[in-house]
Amino acid sequence: MNVPKAARKDKTTDGGKLKIGDDWNAIRIIALSQSNPLKAIAEFVENSIDARAKTITITRGREHGAHYLSIKDDGDGIPRDDAGLPNFRYVATHICDSIKRRLKTEGLGNGLQGEFGIGLLSFWTVGDTLTMVSAGADQRAYQMTMSKGDSRYTVTQRRVLFAERGTELKISPLLEGIRTLSGEKIQWFLASELRDRLRNAQVRVSVIDKLARKQYEVEPRAYEGRLLHQLPAVRTPFGDAYAELYLAQPADSCRVALTRAGTRVIEDLATLPGLESAPWSSRYLQGLIDAPFLNLTPGTRSGVIHDERYAALLEALKPLEANVSGLIEAQQRAEEEQASQQSLRAIQRAFREALLALPPEEYDWFDIQARANSLRGSDGRSDRPAVGDTASQDEVADLGVGEPAFNPETQRQFFDYAGPLFSVVVSPAASTVPVNERRRFRALPRDRSRRRVADDLLFAWEIVEGDGSIDTTADQEVEYAASGTPGLVRLRVRVTQREIECNAEALITVTDSLEVSLNTAVVNARGLPGYTFERAAGALWRSRFDAERNVIVVNNGHRDFVFATKNRALQLRYLVRLYVKELVLKNFTGVPAEQLLERMIELSLYAEEKLKAG
Numbered sequence: 001m002n003v004p005k006a007a008r009k010d011k012t013t014d015g016g017k018l019k020i021g022d023d024w025n026a027i028r029i030i031a032l033s034q035s036n037p038l039k040a041i042a043e044f045v046e047n048s049i050d051a052r053a054k055t056i057t058i059t060r061g062r063e064h065g066a067h068y069l070s071i072k073d074d075g076d077g078i079p080r081d082d083a084g085l086p087n088f089r090y091v092a093t094h095i096c097d098s099i100k101r102r103l104k105t106e107g108l109g110n111g112l113q114g115e116f117g118i119g120l121l122s123f124w125t126v127g128d129t130l131t132m133v134s135a136g137a138d139q140r141a142y143q144m145t146m147s148k149g150d151s152r153y154t155v156t157q158r159r160v161l162f163a164e165r166g167t168e169l170k171i172s173p174l175l176e177g178i179r180t181l182s183g184e185k186i187q188w189f190l191a192s193e194l195r196d197r198l199r200n201a202q203v204r205v206s207v208i209d210k211l212a213r214k215q216y217e218v219e220p221r222a223y224e225g226r227l228l229h230q231l232p233a234v235r236t237p238f239g240d241a242y243a244e245l246y247l248a249q250p251a252d253s254c255r256v257a258l259t260r261a262g263t264r265v266i267e268d269l270a271t272l273p274g275l276e277s278a279p280w281s282s283r284y285l286q287g288l289i290d291a292p293f294l295n296l297t298p299g300t301r302s303g304v305i306h307d308e309r310y311a312a313l314l315e316a317l318k319p320l321e322a323n324v325s326g327l328i329e330a331q332q333r334a335e336e337e338q339a340s341q342q343s344l345r346a347i348q349r350a351f352r353e354a355l356l357a358l359p360p361e362e363y364d365w366f367d368i369q370a371r372a373n374s375l376r377g378s379d380g381r382s383d384r385p386a387v388g389d390t391a392s393q394d395e396v397a398d399l400g401v402g403e404p405a406f407n408p409e410t411q412r413q414f415f416d417y418a419g420p421l422f423s424v425v426v427s428p429a430a431s432t433v434p435v436n437e438r439r440r441f442r443a444l445p446r447d448r449s450r451r452r453v454a455d456d457l458l459f460a461w462e463i464v465e466g467d468g469s470i471d472t473t474a475d476q477e478v479e480y481a482a483s484g485t486p487g488l489v490r491l492r493v494r495v496t497q498r499e500i501e502c503n504a505e506a507l508i509t510v511t512d513s514l515e516v517s518l519n520t521a522v523v524n525a526r527g528l529p530g531y532t533f534e535r536a537a538g539a540l541w542r543s544r545f546d547a548e549r550n551v552i553v554v555n556n557g558h559r560d561f562v563f564a565t566k567n568r569a570l571q572l573r574y575l576v577r578l579y580v581k582e583l584v585l586k587n588f589t590g591v592p593a594e595q596l597l598e599r600m601i602e603l604s605l606y607a608e609e610k611l612k613a614g
Contacts, residue, residue: 183209
């Protein structure tokens, strides 16, 4: 039998209207779609704000052995029916049919947040039984009870002396997994989740934790950093978005939230597709982007539908991204400059301390000898003052922390006075002396800030190990006379200031074959150079010395420098080694390669040790 073409066509175009086959199963799916109990609590608080409450109290406690959570407000309460009673029937039988949505459509729902009519069902992720209490026009209290997994609800009159204004919602017993949810956690979550809603509605939210016996006030979260002004507007065909951004020090906690009408939707904007890059992922920013026109996923309250509205937001954010990225780059340059200055000071201090420990005639790159000679007499001996004479200047006092020159006619500032004795070093702390020759050694007492200490000091020198002799044992400076036998000598000084005692040692290598070429090797006495960066990622050189500017140029594009930037301590050690390389090459010209490497090891050893000590 042949079927007419018209009949076959009608069968292929058969259709109909979608409907729910199992209402209760749909309700179960909706109720369990909220996975975060804190989000559910925020939903209840927002219902109170929508009811124009000015005071909301959240209580966590235990009653008859069961943990409970209650939320009580002084708002308008449940809307009443024609008889003046709370219309609990409408609340229970109009799931997914929110009266707030209709009010928004009619233009009467300004400030209302809810729109899906499913917020009440999220109590399933908090506890087993929900009890909601509200007053009627007869000044009597009525309550509705709903249970998790039960499709029925009951409404009864509650016996109380006076019916209070507003609504009280109580969930008990709480689920086993969230009984440890403290009042402090609730406070912190609501402070961020409902930051602008709380601030705009001027509502007071208190959290009473009866189990911990503590009470908290929910204060809208305050961001850290510098508030950015005059940002480009974020305008879309669906409305404007509001940006409140703060430029802060980089940290993992720095995130920009996405909010809708004052309620947080996404904690970290950088987790959204299309926004994973800078500036949102830079961790320099705190704040929020509020886009009231976005469409949200109803169940979780933590998802955005990627429709044309979301695409419009991504496009509108591009000028803001470019502007903020420029501000972040400017701050990064300032931070790099500050870090470079701090690193330079640390490196210079380490080298200056290292040069105190090394023979001055071999490492006189700071013109130390010239200052020392100005304090020495024509006989070559030091015209050193008596202990306690603060008017004199230590020839190496400005190594380490600088000490200003003292003029007896000028009143000293408070910070010009040294503190109590904290440490002592011997200059030089490592040296080489020919057999039967002499070398002078000096003790340098310092306070905690490396200022020179000069009052109430007693010195005691001794040769701990090896041969030789010293001309005195009780002065700040001694002269060591080497014996005729090569060897290693340990010279120790003990400095005492009242009950404080500090010790230091010097290692003396007595040898019969000094490298004469070193005496004429030093050609640069301009002082320790600074450093600057030059990015040459494809080049193999790590650093080079610019003699005209007296700076060391560091290749910050080299793989070794990139590796060293993992942490500041590693980067400082890398820079110190580059300094050692360049300074030894510059100051020991004409020296054989073996001796050059020996000098590099010697200088890097003392410089890195002083770097750690600083």
